[in-house]
Amino acid sequence: MEGMVICSTASGAGYYVPKNAAEVKHFILEMEKRGRECYAAASMARQWMVNNGLDTPSESVVVDVL
Structure with a gap:
């Protein structure tokens, strides 16, 4: 095997x-x-921000890989 x-x-x-x-x-x-x-929690928090007319963090980019 390789690595640890x-x-x-x-x-x-x-x-x-x-x-x-x-x-x-x-x-x-x-x-x-x-x-x-974690992805689900972040998605719900982001949706809350959108629903409340708030900007979401632009540096926060989530890619669904799971």
Whole structure:
């Protein structure tokens, strides 16, 4: 295998090197889930701004890749 994966899934829990492929898979799924949740929250906040006649941050460009 090439490279190294360093994971962190809990705030304050620190970083760890996964022991096996199952731990890497778990990390990937957890990060994808968080990404979807963050994207949904940002989208709702942006829609709130639009609905209330406010400008949305122009530097904030979100690309839906999930």
